[in-house]
Amino acid sequence: MNKLIPPVMLLCLGISAGGYNEVESDDTKASKDTIQKEGRPMSTVSIRYMIDDVPTAIKFYTTQLGFALDHDASPAFASVTRNGVRLLLSGKTSSGRREMPDGRQPVPGGWNRIHIQVDDLEAEVKRLREAGLKFRNDIITGPGGSQILLDDPSGNPVELFQPRTGADDPDKERAHDKFEAVKRSPEHAKLKEMEGTWKATVKPTSGPKSKGTMSMKMDLGDLWLVWDFKSEKGDFSGRRLDTYDPQSKKYYAVWIDSMSTTPLQMSGNYEGNQMVMVGESRGADGEIQRMKFVTEMKDKNNIDFTIYAPGPDGKESAIMSIMYERAK
Numbered sequence: 001m002n003k004l005i006p007p008v009m010l011l012c013l014g015i016s017a018g019g020y021n022e023v024e025s026d027d028t029k030a031s032k033d034t035i036q037k038e039g040r041p042m043s044t045v046s047i048r049y050m051i052d053d054v055p056t057a058i059k060f061y062t063t064q065l066g067f068a069l070d071h072d073a074s075p076a077f078a079s080v081t082r083n084g085v086r087l088l089l090s091g092k093t094s095s096g097r098r099e100m101p102d103g104r105q106p107v108p109g110g111w112n113r114i115h116i117q118v119d120d121l122e123a124e125v126k127r128l129r130e131a132g133l134k135f136r137n138d139i140i141t142g143p144g145g146s147q148i149l150l151d152d153p154s155g156n157p158v159e160l161f162q163p164r165t166g167a168d169d170p171d172k173e174r175a176h177d178k179f180e181a182v183k184r185s186p187e188h189a190k191l192k193e194m195e196g197t198w199k200a201t202v203k204p205t206s207g208p209k210s211k212g213t214m215s216m217k218m219d220l221g222d223l224w225l226v227w228d229f230k231s232e233k234g235d236f237s238g239r240r241l242d243t244y245d246p247q248s249k250k251y252y253a254v255w256i257d258s259m260s261t262t263p264l265q266m267s268g269n270y271e272g273n274q275m276v277m278v279g280e281s282r283g284a285d286g287e288i289q290r291m292k293f294v295t296e297m298k299d300k301n302n303i304d305f306t307i308y309a310p311g312p313d314g315k316e317s318a319i320m321s322i323m324y325e326r327a328k
Contacts, residue, residue, distance in 0.1 A: 046079070048088040048096055050108040052154040054078050057089045060153050064128060065116065087114070108154040121146050121162035184222050187244035187251070190270075191225040192218050194297065198324035200229065205319050212236070214324060229257075253277060253293075266293055273297070281309075292316065301326040 051057045054074045061067040067080035067087065076093040079086055090096035090106075097106045118124045121139060125148060129135070136149040136157065145163040152158060198214045212231040219226045227240035238257030245252060255264040268277030275295040280288050292308040303324040308316050 054091040113157040
């Protein structure tokens with residue numbers, strides 16, 4: 001039998017915590033007594049599987065998966081251990097399989113399972129198939145490694161997992177999946193169309209016009225469009241970061257400037273040829289107000305940007321517009 005790396009217990013059908021403060025069943029007490037007599041520390045967590053044939057289950061776990069017999073009270077109950085983890089095998093007459101008050105019967109099966117890491121998954125599968133054991137599926141492979149589901153004799157699943165080279169933790173598979181999902185997309189290419197240096201004309205609904213320069217450049221792996229604004233007089237500057245998240249299928253942006261210590265966060269999507277984002281900003285009165293930001297690229301040399309906010313009557317209206325004309 002190939003070396004099996006210590007099992008990682010992810011989920012279980014039933015959990016018995018160390019300490020046993022509640023009234024103990026006969027099967028739990030028997031296993032506890034065995035551990036104490038041998039002078040070994042008690043497992044902090046045990047996993048209970050519903051078993052149809054306890055002797056058969058004992059043979060399966062000890063012969064095929066490297067567990068050691070801890071206590072045998074067949075045909076009602078047994079426990080097996082491996083690297084400090086204890087698996088409780090509850091037969092049909094075990095207290096762990098008694099009928100629930102609503103009439104439900106604990107039965108084997110389901111999808112919660114113990115997870116055992118192996119050195120060579122293909123070799124393990126070949127050995128177990130030759131022993132006549134049943135698998136629920138074939139080997140499947142993801143960025144984090146390969147896995148397969150083995151059924152014990154009662155139909156309880158056991159996951160065998162071989163990590164990808166360089167991966168030693170099944171959680172890395174999920175992390176790697178997330179990382180792989182962040183790739184440049186057509187939506188990022190759309191942001192890239194705005195790269196360049198732009199002459200800006202700022203028109204508030206009240207007050208004088210002002211001018212400035214906005215530079216836009218894709219950065220950080222071409223995933224983020226970085227805006228950098230400077231007023232013509234040099235009395236105001238601001239920056240903005242835009243990206244697209246393929247998982248939520250939304251554009252996100254954050255704006256910071258030299259007149260505020262509160263970042264403005266926005267999210268939204270294209271509606272026709274307009275990028276429409278919404279966010280919340282703290283007004284002059286200190287109150288949070290919902291705002292809308294509409295960006296429209298009229299052509300490759302002209303962009304219109306408009307900010308909307310609710311007025312005193314609560315109705316939304318434009319409070320500022322910025323016209324960008326490409327300088328280069």
